Every structure is written in structure tokens, then in C-alpha cells.
Amino acid sequence: EVVAFAEEEGQRYKATFLGSGALVGQFNSDWLTQLDADGISMRDAMRNAGLNEKDITQIQRNPAHYLGFVEVHIEQGPVLEANDKTIGVVTGALGQRWFDVVVTGSEAHAGPTPMPLRKDALLAASYMVQLVNRLALDHAPNARGTVGMLDVYPNSRNVIPGTVKFSVDLRADNNETLAAMVASLQAEAAVIAQKGQVSIEMNQTVYFPPAAFAKPLVDAVRDSATEMGMSAMDAVSGAGHDAVYMARIAPTAMIFIPCKDGISHNEIEDARPDHIEAGCNVLLHAMLKQATV
Helix, strand or coil, X not given: CCCCCCCCCCCCCCCCCHHHHHHCCCCCHHHHHCECCCCCEHHHHHHHCCCCCHXXXXXXXXXXXXXXXXXXXXXXXXXXXXXXXXXXXXXXXXXXXEEEEEEECCCEECCCCCHHHCCCHHHHHHHHHHHHHHHHXXXXXXXXXXXXXXXXXXXXXCEECCEEEEEEEEEECCHXXXXXXXXXXXHHHHHHHHHHCCEEEEEEEEEECCEECCHHHHHHHHXXXXXXXXXXXXXXXXXXXXXXXXXXXXXXXXXXXXXHHHCCCCCCCCCCHHHHHHHHHHHHHHHHHHHCC
């Protein structure tokens, strides 16, 4: 059985890769109660699209029916291009833990309020942003830390911010490192809150365990690239992919090809036709190897 999915990064709702996630039993009815920015529930959005709850909560698949799953993707990063390699042999994917963070201080006028008496939510949030960046640097080279979304209230020029909401995205190649990063985040957030006279609440919204792909399939990808004379290197996926979910029910591997300047999810995203052809050929030969096992 051959299955293909389109990548879904889940910006509207906190549910990524709905197709493969549903296939492996990731979602239940509780997921459908979450609201988007307009207050529309995931359940209603599905109904408006002609879907129903069973489409993502009650899909039944038998892992015994799957020989394997191999996904071809642009790298979404600059490593292959920087190393002048055509094929990335992906050995696994970074684990991810995402948090929604709310910093609550007190709004006050920017002029009359002395600096020592302020409860500035944005100032505390700025220390958190630096903390997230430092945690990734402290666990180099395969850790990542990103704050990609920030909402300041009341967002007025002459008002000390009273509430700041932001996202935290932590990634690492093993659960021990990921857990250590989260523990440091929580401990240091408590210190920041105390010093800034604010409260900091963190709610984990997404957890992807680090995924190690199946060695026989990974070897098949590597051997296929070598046999066709293509330059290749091992790689770890820093982004989430359907392959991460599929690895739960079937032997899984991935093939990366370069993308210009490492840019993805952008209208200037670009991959060379010969690289795309190379990725498809490696996929073909890796699959042919499995057919003769």
C-alpha cells in the first residue's frame, strides 16, 4: 500500500499533519473543541469542509499492511546546499515541544510610573525570548529554540504592557536533552517572574518525541544514492513531517534534496529540477530494493 500526504503545518489549529496524524490515531474528539482566532471550532471547520469527526478520530489502519513509508522533501534548511550535496539521507527527526506562554503584569502609564514600580509583561517576555535562544545554544549542535509569535496587550505607545502571549518551540535529537531544556525553561521562568513582579503561565500544546528512522530503509536510501553516483550525506530533520507520525506504525525513512538558501514555506522557495529528479530516482531505487527483500 502506498500512501501520500500533503504537509500541514497547522497554523490555524494546534494540530499538525492531520492526514498522517489521523492515520496513526493521534487525534481524539477533544482536539476538535479548540478554537481558531475567529472563534470557530475545529469541529465546525471540518463540517464546513464536508468532513466529520470520524474522518480524523476513528480511522482504523493495520500496521501489518505497511511494508514501509518513505518521504521525499526539500531540506527546508541550508545544510545540503552549503555542503554541495544532492541527497540528504535522513536518519531521524528532532523531537519537538511547543508551549503557549502568557506573561501577566500590570498596565500603567509610561510617564507617571517609576521604573522600580513597574510590572512590565513585555520586559519579562523579552528575557524569556533570550532564554529560549540560549537554551538551544547551550545544547548545540542539534537543539533548536524559537519564539515565532508574540502578542502584546494593549500594544499602545505610552502604556506599559500588561499582558504578553507568545509561542515557544523547543527541539532536540533526544528526549533527555529536550527534557533538560524544558526543565531549565520552567525554572528560569520562575526567576524571571519573581524579579519582574509578573506571573508566567506555560501550557504545552504539541509534543513530538524524537524519531529514529528504520535502519534498513535508511541504508536503502543511502545505497541507492551511492549506486547512482549522487553526492549524499546523513542528515537529521529539524522540521516536522508526516514521516514522524508514520514511523509509529511502519518502517520509515526520508530523502532530502537541497532548496535554495534553505528557504521554505515562502513564495521564493526554490528547488532545482535536477535535484527533484535525483530525489525521485533515489526514492524509486530504494523502493525497488524493498520489493526484492
